[in-house]
Amino acid sequence: MNIEQFTAALEEKGISLSARQLDQFEMYFKLLVEWNEKMNLTAITEKEEVYLKHFYDSISAAFYYDFSKQASICDIGAGAGFPSIPLKICFPNLQVTIVDSLQKRITFLNHLATQLQLEDVAFYHDRAETFAKRDGMRESFDITMARAVARLSVLSELCLPLAKVGGTFIAMKAAAAEEEMEKGNHAVKVLGGEMQRIENFRLPEEDSERNILFIAKKRQTPKKYPRKPGTPNKLPIEK
């Protein structure tokens, strides 16, 4: 997807980018590739692929959810900033918090935010399991989201405790989401969530399936969750 196609595809979805926003994406691409030579940030480095598989794919959540309002987002395991940084570029009104367990990625994100002059962004080197125990963080975000971090039964324990009651947990998935949903539904309920809808589409130019799960945070998460780091993955809440 070249820049013209990227701009047109977003325009079609009602997202128009200014010259400044396009510059920010261009700088993001350059820094990603430059820093990737020193540290492992992504396997995707070819320009048109970065625009499609990282930028467009991250923004696709906005085709199904209104990010144009003032809202706080916590992006768990964002790595090099996906999906929340492309969303922040498109919707500067968002307050973005990223939590990632790899320090190197947080160093990159701090540099990126300075270069792109992003405001209202905060980056934490932590695991979601311990971040949720910090003062003021638990059940404090309007939206919690993650792309390519863990299967739903595990991911729910990382994301739902951080979403406020009345908020939304958005899980961005590739294929096989239906099966994951069936297995993950129990964890979603236990943690205070309720599956709302699943949006399914294919990435343009690729025959690659994408699923975005929207889960409403209905009730408070029981105090015992999240469990210790590593436990959600070792002993997922599954029936």
Ligand SMILES: C[S@@+](CC[C@H](N)C(=O)[O-])C[C@H]1O[C@@H](n2cnc3c(N)ncnc32)[C@H](O)[C@@H]1O
């Ligand atoms: C496969 S990468 C995905 C990165 C990004 N979301 C994307 O879509 O490109 C998974 C990331 O999740 C982070 N991660 C995994 N488990 C985590 C946890 N429990 N808490 C915080 N970050 C975690 C890893 O450090 C890594 O950066």
